[in-house]
Amino acid sequence: MKYFKSIIFLSIILASTTVMANKVIFESAKKHLNLDSKYIEIEYDLNLVKDFCPKQSVGCYISADMGRIFVENDLSKTYHDVVIFGLYSDYLQHSNIGLIDSSLTCDLQVNYLIEEKQNDLADLFSNHCNDIKRNKFLAFN
Numbered sequence: 001m002k003y004f005k006s007i008i009f010l011s012i013i014l015a016s017t018t019v020m021a022n023k024v025i026f027e028s029a030k031k032h033l034n035l036d037s038k039y040i041e042i043e044y045d046l047n048l049v050k051d052f053c054p055k056q057s058v059g060c061y062i063s064a065d066m067g068r069i070f071v072e073n074d075l076s077k078t079y080h081d082v083v084i085f086g087l088y089s090d091y092l093q094h095s096n097i098g099l100i101d102s103s104l105t106c107d108l109q110v111n112y113l114i115e116e117k118q119n120d121l122a123d124l125f126s127n128h129c130n131d132i133k134r135n136k137f138l139a140f141n
Helices: 004-034 046-052 077-097 103-116 120-141
Strands: 043-044 059-062 068-071
Touching: 004 077, 004 103, 046 059, 046 068, 059 077, 068 077, 077 103, 077 120, 103 120
Parallel strands: 043 068
Antiparallel strands: 059 068
16 A cells, blocks of 8 residues: 555656646747747647547647647657647647748757757757758749
8 A cells, every 4th residue: 555655646746747847848939939828738648649640740739629739658758848849839839820830840949959958859850840841842842
């Protein structure tokens, strides 16, 4: 029984720590975009990601029910914060403007990573952003 109580206690601590960290990331996205909206919780659920998100993605924002964000529950810490930042950026753009600019979100993620001193990951995301922009350019020609 004591072991069970310890597990419950640790689970509550971890869940509240994640929520607080996500709120900090949400505030950062608001600052980068100079936009505001109500905070929404991240729903960590692999089945929801599989049901609602594009194939091969680890999470997504959907506009249903005033906005929802789904993320795989086993997302690595390396990518967690930047993915959450990007999804909150999408949510903020959509809830304020009605559209999502994926190039803007990508560039903001690179800036976020640079601020967080994750330069190798920033380089990786920067290359990905360049691919997105190149594909947009080709689509318009």
